Amino acid sequence: MSSSDARLSHLMAVLQGRRFRLTPQRLAILRLVARSDGHPSIEEIYEHLREDFPTMSIATVYKTVTLLKELGEVLELSFPEEGVKRYDGAKPYPHPHLICVRCRKILDPDLGSLTPLVETAARRTGFRILSHRLDLYGLCPECQAREQGGEDAPPAHGTETDGNRLPIRLSGDCAPPHAPGDGAEPTPWRRP
Amino acid sequence: MSSSDARLSHLMAVLQGRRFRLTPQRLAILRLVARSDGHPSIEEIYEHLREDFPTMSIATVYKTVTLLKELGEVLELSFPEEGVKRYDGAKPYPHPHLICVRCRKILDPDLGSLTPLVETAARRTGFRILSHRLDLYGLCPECQAREQGGEDAPPAHGTETDGNRLPIRLSGDCAPPHAPGDGAEPTPWRRP
DNA sequence: TCCTTATAGAAAACTATTATCCTATGAAAT
DNA sequence: ATTTCATAGGATAATAGTTTTCTATAAGGA
Ligand SMILES: [Mn+2]
Ligand SMILES: [Mn+2]
Ligand SMILES: [Zn+2]
Ligand SMILES: [Zn+2]
Numbered sequence: 001m002s003s004s005d006a007r008l009s010h011l012m013a014v015l016q017g018r019r020f021r022l023t024p025q026r027l028a029i030l031r032l033v034a035r036s037d038g039h040p041s042i043e044e045i046y047e048h049l050r051e052d053f054p055t056m057s058i059a060t061v062y063k064t065v066t067l068l069k070e071l072g073e074v075l076e077l078s079f080p081e082e083g084v085k086r087y088d089g090a091k092p093y094p095h096p097h098l099i100c101v102r103c104r105k106i107l108d109p110d111l112g113s114l115t116p117l118v119e120t121a122a123r124r125t126g127f128r129i130l131s132h133r134l135d136l137y138g139l140c141p142e143c144q145a146r147e148q149g150g151e152d153a154p155p156a157h158g159t160e161t162d163g164n165r166l167p168i169r170l171s172g173d174c175a176p177p178h179a180p181g182d183g184a185e186p187t188p189w190r191r192p
Numbered sequence: 193m194s195s196s197d198a199r200l201s202h203l204m205a206v207l208q209g210r211r212f213r214l215t216p217q218r219l220a221i222l223r224l225v226a227r228s229d230g231h232p233s234i235e236e237i238y239e240h241l242r243e244d245f246p247t248m249s250i251a252t253v254y255k256t257v258t259l260l261k262e263l264g265e266v267l268e269l270s271f272p273e274e275g276v277k278r279y280d281g282a283k284p285y286p287h288p289h290l291i292c293v294r295c296r297k298i299l300d301p302d303l304g305s306l307t308p309l310v311e312t313a314a315r316r317t318g319f320r321i322l323s324h325r326l327d328l329y330g331l332c333p334e335c336q337a338r339e340q341g342g343e344d345a346p347p348a349h350g351t352e353t354d355g356n357r358l359p360i361r362l363s364g365d366c367a368p369p370h371a372p373g374d375g376a377e378p379t380p381w382r383r384p
Numbered sequence: 385t386c387c388t389t390a391t392a393g394a395a396a397a398c399t400a401t402t403a404t405c406c407t408a409t410g411a412a413a414t
Numbered sequence: 415a416t417t418t419c420a421t422a423g424g425a426t427a428a429t430a431g432t433t434t435t436c437t438a439t440a441a442g443g444a
Pocket of ligand 4: 292293294295296297331332333334335
């Protein structure tokens with residue numbers, strides 16, 4: 001039994017346990033969300049599902065995913081750079097993400113625990129930390145190779161709105177803006 | 193000379209150096225952005241400025257802030273939970289943020305460098321990290337006190353859309369959803 | 385099988401943001 | 415001083431993801 005199969009069973013059990021109806025549309029959405037390859041967006045889920053459900057409304061996808069989010073069974077990740085929200089139904093708890101700014105692939109890197117960082121923040125500020133989000137933006141190995149070689153070759157991953165060429169800057173800690181889109185200049189940052 | 197004064201001078205110098213006109217409206221926006229108390233939104237900047245410029249259009253605020261962002265002089269932070277983008281013109285480079293989920297105050301905590309974390313990710317995945325974003329969500333000391341005491345007392349900070357009561361859960365690493373809004377149930381997360 | 389009611393689907397409504405249009409401004413050039 | 419003309423401000427329209435509203439339908443229990 002694969003991990004996503006177990007996850008699917010769990011999601012089904014949660015819905016049925018709460019007396020929510022398990023419609024064919026919902027089941028299909030659960031299947032996609034339980035796998036969550038590449039952290040799908042509403043639009044992507046919708047496009048996949050209309051193959052099997054040509055009459056499905058995108059509102060249904062919104063409503064089902066929102067329901068899962070409210071049940072704590074899906075993690076919502078907003079990506080304002082591309083103007084969509086993406087969802088992780090395989091790991092519904094906060095965890096770091098690694099995003100390639102060129103081909104837009106999204107990974108769940110296995111970093112160390114963020115607990116020490118969180119505890120430092122709590123100690124120094126008096127906050128009680130409840131949640132967090134860490135996103136690392138950069139170039140995946142494939143896109144790095146493509147970068148130095150021919151400047152051509154289209155991106156690997158699926159839907160790309162338009163030209164997402166990046167500004168070619170490297171940095172360790174103080175780096176390009178959060179939305180490394182098509183900014184005009186090299187953005188010469190300075191630390192205080 | 194305060195830190196924000198120095199920052200204002202810098203912003204003015206940048207605009208003038210690039211041969212952008214330093215209009216009264218822009219100067220007023222620069223002043224607010226250079227201070228960046230609480231990481232203002234476009235709407236908040238607009239509301240402050242229309243006291244001095246009753247005829248100002250919100251489009252002007254959008255255009256000026258966007259210009260500063262493209263010049264790398266302002267950090268844009270999208271907060272989908274409240275449906276707005278906020279701006280930090282005092283520290284235009286990526287840095288962690290601490291957000292109170294109740295009163296919505298936003299702080300720049302002084303944590304250690306994220307460089308080791310970033311390098312770990314780079315080593316393990318082959319990515320070239322260019323940028324990052326770390327947000328910690330929780331309860332500020334004031335709101336913690338208000339929490340255990342009377343369940344009443346309105347939030348301290350400015351605009352709050354509606355009831356942002358939180359689910360009262362504590363956690364260190366695996367915590368409530370990223371948007372700890374008015375979710376229905378306690379969200380019983382499980383790690384794999 | 386029947387009944388109750390949550391849900392699907394279609395479309396309108398919403399809203400932060402962006403683009404467009406036009407006029408005003410102001411820094412040169414004459 | 416006058417003309418020029420690119421830039422900027424103000425008003426408004428357009429965009430797009432998301433939410434809401436309404437009604438017919440079908441899930442699931444009796
Ligand atoms: Mn993930
Ligand atoms: Mn900040
Ligand atoms: Zn890539
Ligand atoms: Zn607070």
